[in-house]
Amino acid sequence: MTPAKKLLSYSYYPGCSLHASAKEYDESTRGLFKALGIGLKEVPDWLCCGATPAHNVDELLSLSLCAKNLSLAEGVEGDLAVACAACFSRLKVTQHHLADNETKRKQVEYAIAGAVNLQKPVKHLLEILAKDFGLDRLTEAVQKPLSGLKVACYYGCLLTRPPEVPELDCVEAPTIMERVIGAVGAETVRWSHRMECCGANFTLSRPGVVLKLSGSILDSAKAAGADCLMVACPLCHGNLDIRQKEIEEATGERFGMPVFYMTQLLALAVGVAPGKLGFDSMIVNPLPLLKEKGLV
């Protein structure tokens, strides 16, 4: 990297899953950013954003938890980088709602005993890579192009919806994931279920919902000729990877479809050692596929 280029540095909100079931998302994010020379500093003492269960029944609590996180993030320099699509959505929704609703903002300010930080830009990793860092630089950094790997990019619900809130890309036909992974040489497939819901947190309460919805997603990716799926959300990942075997049993169909976090594939391409990317944490073993493509 030439010293003339500006050094990027971010504050970082990993969210609960990245410290537990999605630790490979956290590890590969850190590995990728380090390899690209982008700074990442975790916000101390961050708390759960409340995710879907909180806003489902208690909007004020949801907004307050997110506002508290935004105020904790004030202590760390740089725009706030978020990996989890659900946390990203909640933090953006909070800033969006509280910017134009004074009544709610006053309630939240009382709840967190402080001002709401509406100014801090909250950015998903995709946005950082595509817009701040730049796709050309990403291509320049490639050491092991992912050529020949056919990837189905899965957006899920919350990266782009609802209109005017995340403003990451087009709400109905985004291309940011395809552009980012395409920049490191992967092939992307055209398919129908890029933005269909995976069944989300029904995985705990009503797993039957997940078997059906995630089953259609795997089906559609397979029909499009994909080798693997790429996601940006721990909950989607859990449903498509952890429950894949159960889906196979329920439908009688065999998918054997590895589900990667976007940062695992990107980090692999820019030369991070495969041993540091948590491939052994995945339930559907990706190593046969990666070996076949000459990537490990």
Add this chain to the structure above:
Amino acid sequence: MKHSTMRLSTETMNLDFVKKVEALSGSSVRRCFQCGKCSAGCPMRSFMEHPPNRIVRFLQLGQYERVLAGRSIWYCASCETCTTRCPNKVDLAAIMDALRKCSWDAKGPSKESYVQLANRLFIDNIRTYGRQYEMRLAAVFNVKSGQFLKDLMLGPKLITRGKLKVFHQKNRNMAEIEQIFKRIEEMRKKGEAP
């Protein structure tokens, strides 16, 4: 249909309830003209007894009690597809949140207890630990819902893959987190917040 006319007016509607939902959700209920686009794209449609557009119609017809008592609102995944596609800018995902809150606060006779139990445990976890610990969440859910054997085969696999943290600590700022919950309760007691 037998009836040829359907009258929508402020009387048939139970304006008080509609206004409450509109205030909570920040979205109009009355603007919906029943095009059905929301239901066409709803991924959870097949699990609901009433599709999303019908739920709005029930509100317009003053039949909100059946909505609050039913399970459809609890089968909404908050995917925001309906909100994205509504030609009238009805924010149906927010209306769903508002309806669940009304049902939740009333501790009413909703038929969907599992989803509510999962929500409650999730929120309790935040108040007790500050963060989610999935293992604990799943274990307590299974005990409380009486499904002791649910996902039994998944557990060991996830532990060996390092996906479930068996040990965890509370956040250092638990006192501040408790304050957030307390202050919200206090505002509600004084009628200063919904």
